[in-house]
Amino acid sequence: MASAGFFTCMLLALFIGIWPCHAQNVTLSVYYETLCPYCSDFIVNHLVKLFHSRLFSIVNLRLVPWGNAVLQSNGSFLCQHGPDECLLNTIEACTISVYPNEEQHLGFILCLERLASANELNEWINCFNTTGLATVPIDCYKSGYGNVLENQYAAETAQLDPPHKFVPWVLVDGQPLQEDFKNFVTYVCNAYKGEQLPEACHPLPLMNNSLKKATPSYPASLLSADTPYSITWLLIYGIHFSFSFSLL
Numbered sequence: 001m002a003s004a005g006f007f008t009c010m011l012l013a014l015f016i017g018i019w020p021c022h023a024q025n026v027t028l029s030v031y032y033e034t035l036c037p038y039c040s041d042f043i044v045n046h047l048v049k050l051f052h053s054r055l056f057s058i059v060n061l062r063l064v065p066w067g068n069a070v071l072q073s074n075g076s077f078l079c080q081h082g083p084d085e086c087l088l089n090t091i092e093a094c095t096i097s098v099y100p101n102e103e104q105h106l107g108f109i110l111c112l113e114r115l116a117s118a119n120e121l122n123e124w125i126n127c128f129n130t131t132g133l134a135t136v137p138i139d140c141y142k143s144g145y146g147n148v149l150e151n152q153y154a155a156e157t158a159q160l161d162p163p164h165k166f167v168p169w170v171l172v173d174g175q176p177l178q179e180d181f182k183n184f185v186t187y188v189c190n191a192y193k194g195e196q197l198p199e200a201c202h203p204l205p206l207m208n209n210s211l212k213k214a215t216p217s218y219p220a221s222l223l224s225a226d227t228p229y230s231i232t233w234l235l236i237y238g239i240h241f242s243f244s245f246s247l248l
Helices: 003-018 037-045 045-053 083-098 102-117 121-131 136-143 146-156 178-191 232-237
Strands: 026-032 059-065 168-171
Touching: 003 232, 026 037, 026 102, 026 136, 026 178, 037 045, 037 102, 045 102, 059 102, 059 146, 083 102, 083 121, 083 136, 102 121, 168 178
Parallel strands: 026 059
Antiparallel strands: 026 168
């Protein structure tokens, strides 16, 4: 967020007695991992809606690239989809840190996840050119600071209450949407307390206590193609996917 914009907001708050401009925004948190097919699908086909119809104007987006990874006793990371996922989780963590503007870092992550969906991850570094961002996050990764960020995300994910059951795990103002996460726009619009809703919210029905309706519904089979990765199921079956590419 540009400092000039923030300064303007604070002046308005000071002189006309209103809250800062983003005080009423809805916090949308996404706990995910980079090479999870369900996470990629959510980001590419659903989270992208934030760019449509000014929806970003009422959202504070928090992306947490850790997911089902495990912090080992020696300080290293064990990622569900192998070492490539650990690398890309860290690259995305660095990108979020280096480019805190939500639209900027989501644009990069969207590019990378599109490549993951298309099995073209060898081209991921081109996402910096595609989005017009410098490759500073790679320096962040090489310096080891990315590991510091990932440790913070690991701690945050471990403190979720209730704990995440699968990824992507999506929350609106701290309330998990459970398996209704693809319907996040409705929850965001209903949680927003501001006076002016963006165009994306107008055709959506209002729901009373909408977040309370997001109760878990357990699928008949955890092997269903429409079911996000269950932690328990993965521990039993040891699912692992791997891509081969190098960090230039």
